[in-house]
Amino acid sequence: MTDPTTPTPAGLPALEARLRQDLSWLELPARPWTMPRTHDGHDVLDVAVIGGGMAGLAASATLAHLGIRVRAFDRAPAGFEGPWATTARMETLRSPKQLTGPALGLPALTFRAWFEAQFGEAAWQALDKIPRLQWMDYLRWYRQVLDLDIRNEHRVERIVPRADGLVSLSMQSPDGPLTVLARRVVLATGRDGLGGAYVPPLAEALPCHLWAHSSDEMDYATLRGKRVGVVGAGASAMDSAATALEAGAASVELLVRRQDIPRVNKSKGAGNPGLTHGHYGLPDAWKWRLRNYINTEQVPPPRGSTLRVSRHANAHFNLGAALESVEVRGDVLHIGTPRGTFELDFLIFSTGFRIDLETRAEFAAFAPQIRYWRDRYVPPAGQEDRELSDSPDLGESFEFQEKTPGVCPGLSRIHCFCYPAALSHGTISGDIPAISDGARRLGQGIAALLYQEDVELHYAALQAFAEPEVFGDEWTPALPPAQRTALA
Known part of the structure; x- marks a missing residue:
């Protein structure tokens, strides 16, 4: 029976009306102000965003609100951008539910506002963590309510920075091959967006x-009745192990290199506005030291994800079980570890991702010319870190920089707004907590660059501006004092 004292949720139409009013009060989006360009009779985009997931949405919304002509492209079907409804297997997000994520400072655009509009405040108070698929539903609404221009099922095959101030994108679309020209390109391509699985x-x-x-996209039902091994102890390892167990795996052996599973999330302890806004300006040694420490300590798996595994009697946590050898006998894997040999039917590597642009065909035209942190900084002994060495050395607007100046004109027109930006900018380009801060830094930086490039055109437009505010009928010119005296 419904409690008559419980307020009825206002519903999404009311929230959407509130958001429209907020945007109107803030005069967002700004009026278009960039100088239109064409090339060979075709329009040139101000900014093309590659990726329509959370980072791509936040970047696109920010740029559009700044009056910049932006269009995003994503290879997935509409509503399946990012990992949430495809390769992610957690039951809930690990981020606290109250984080505002990609809301860009707009209360009506937060997940909480979206949730309460449908289910009410009491349901919000009762909610522990955000269900993964519900987060995907929220991102779908975010795209729809902001009317973002995202083209789905467009797979970018080649990105070429050019000396004429444009970047060329060659892609496959539902209508066949397509070439798009843009003045700036934003890579919002996720955790593995500049490399791939390791x-x-x-x-x-x-x-x-x-x-x-x-x-990998995979049907875990195929693991039913099989002896499965999972290498790793992070969040994805627990999610993969639990999904296999729930699909009917005969057993799951978690093979963990460390003697213990990390307990403390050091990156959570580092999160504050000072670091969000101050990381970029830190000396190289401090940037490296902070990120290396977090990498070395490692992020523990969420408690809920770990309990999701351990509630199964046929789940086995093998600590100190680094892989030493693998032998295949028929269709059985014999995995040698310091804890003994495990006979398995299938092995899942939850071993993270590697930054390696040169393995991606779409980046071939410029990847060798990028300046990486290995070209910039040599860490002290004991702080060596492959991920950090391979990270691109980015400018203040997330732009790539040339290893050798002048060799790759136009490289700085490509902006890296995904996880590998973390060493240069901090974790503001891929994770929920500070994604809005990162999107605003990116958008404001690109707006400044677009204006600076066209300052002569803007000055000419200023000179040509002729919208009168005073029409000459507001006063009567005074007579000279002598004439006024004579008429007195």
Whole structure:
């Protein structure tokens, strides 16, 4: 029975009306102000965003609100951008529910506002963590309510920065091959967007039907009745193990290199507005030291994800079980570790991602010319870190920089707004807590660059501006004093 004292949720139409009013009060989006360009009779975009997931949405919304002509492209079907409804397997997000995420400072655009509009405040208070698929529903609404221009099922095959101030994008679309020209390109391509899944070298010799990476799209029902091994102890390892167990795996062996599973999320302890806004200006040694410490300590798996595994009696946590060898006998994997040999039918590597632009065909035209942190900084002994060394050395608007100045004109017109920006800018381009701060930094930086490039045109437009505010009928010119005296 419904409690008559409980307020009825206002519903999404009321929230959307509130958001429209907020945007109107703030005069958003700004009026278009950039100088239109064409090339060979075709319009040139101000900014093309590659990726329509959370980062791509936040970047697109910010740029549009700044009056910049922006269009995003994503390879996934509409509503399936990012990992949330495809390769992610957690039950809930690990981020606290109250974080405002990509809301860009607009209360009516937050997940909480969206949730309460449908289910009420009492349901919000009762909610522990945000269900993963509900977060995807919220992002779908975010795109719709802001009317963002995102073209789905467009797969970018080649990005070429040019000396004439344009960047060329070659892609496959539902209508066939397509070339798009833009003045700036934003790569909002996610955790693996500048490389791909990492697996240990010994995996390369294994038959492909006997293993997968945790980020692969895969039907876990095929693991029913099988002995499964999961390499790793992070969030994706727990999610993969739990999904396999829930799909009916005969057993799951978690093979954990460390002697213990990390307990403390150091990145959570580092999160504050000072770091969000101050990381970019830190000396190189401090940037490296902070990120290396967090990497070394590692982020623990969420408690809920770990309990989701351990509630199964056929789940086994093997600590100190680093992979030493793998032998294939028929369709059985014999995994050698310091804890003994495990006989398995399938192996899932939850071993993260590697930054490696040169392995991606779409970046071939410029990847060798990028300046990476390995070209900029040599860490002290004991702080060596492959991920940090491979990270691109980015400018203040997330733009790539040339390793050798002048060799790759136009490279700085490509902006890296995804996880590999973390060493240069901090974690403001891929994770929920500070994604709005990152999007605003990106958008404001690109707006400044677009204006500076066209300052002569803007000055000419200023000179030509002729909208009168005073029409000459507001006063009567005074007579000279002598004439006024004579008429007195």
